[in-house]
Amino acid sequence: MGLHAARASAVLGRDFTPELVATMLSAPLFDVIAAWDELESAEILSGERFHHDLVAEAVLEDSCVGAPAAAPRRGPRLVG
Known part of the structure; x- marks a missing residue:
């Protein structure tokens, strides 16, 4: 679940x-x-942000490799 949440x-x-991520992941x-x-303990997240911008970039790059094509489109709908 940690990888999916990240x-x-x-x-x-x-x-x-966490609430928005739970909604996005159903x-x-x-x-x-x-x-x-767990992500905070591993210093991946710090509160409601990534511990470092480079961590966010690496996770995003990794998520684009195997993520369904709809995921990047669904996120903005949840926020907006």
């Missing part, structure tokens, strides 16, 4: 929250929050 956060850009909020805690 990828969804990267697709959403700067405006992501996942239980409890599961996303548990993954969020």
Whole structure:
């Protein structure tokens, strides 16, 4: 779940929250929050942002390789 949460956060850009990521993934909020805690412990996320811009870029690049084509289009709809 952690990798999926990180990828969804990267697709959403700067405006992501655990609730928004859970909605994007159609996942239980409890599961996303548990993954969020792991990502913060690993210094991937820091609150509601990536620990470093390079981490965000790497996760986004990785997510574009294997992600369904609809994922980048779905994120902006959830935010807007």
